[in-house]
Amino acid sequence: MTRVGPAGTKTVLIEDHTLFAESLEIAMTMEGYDVRRLPIPEAAASAPALLATVARIRPRIVLLDLDLGALGDGVPLINPLARMGANVVVVTASMDRARWGECVRYGARKAMSKTQPLNEILATVRRINRGLSVMDAAEREELLRLWAEHRQELQEHRQRLDALTTREREVLGHLMAGRAVRDIARISVVSEATVRTQVKSILAKLEVSSQLAAVGMAFHAQWQPPSTPRVS
Structure with missing residues (x-):
């Protein structure tokens, strides 16, 4: 049955920017979401432990940053999280839309900028919780095209370097x-x-x-x- 409200929906925040994470946590808690903000491990090798923690929580929604300090790039976390059944929303300071396309390619429902109003991020979470689409076909195709072009460019550069x-x-x-x-x-x-x-x-x-x-x-x-x- 399609959900119509937060009603304690389990949500996980994986974000190393403390002020932003706290603001998002407070706003979502006030709307009724069951929010868990996970501490960022101090080494990339700790990623499996972080994923294991998320698996135990079994969240419906995960809000994920891409630049996670010592943990490194958040992109490799997207596919494992999606395979757990979580709806991954990337919220990042990066404005690189090719990178956003990579996130979508690996299973993110949407990629958003941290510069967007908090209400827009919350609106995306609400739509996902209600089983609604958060990205139209045109936007998805554009992001995937940009990612594919970027990947091709990188391959060409690496061939020249080799x-x-x-x-x-x-x-x-x-x-x-x-x-x-x-x-x-x-x-x-x-x-x-x-x-x-x-x-x-x-x-x-x-x-x-x-x-x-x-x-x-x-x-x-x-x-x-x-x-x-x-x-x-």
């Missing part, structure tokens, strides 16, 4: 650490001209026009450089 030689990867790692060409040359015991040639090759392979763009691509793709010596 094409770098071992030495070029080392140089890019130095650039990511903020080191200048002269410092890289000193650490590597080679001439600055040699390093500049290597940088030029990196830019060509990554299809970018500046060191800043190359570094930005590497960070965006979450690429990990090989270990490089520290500047003494």
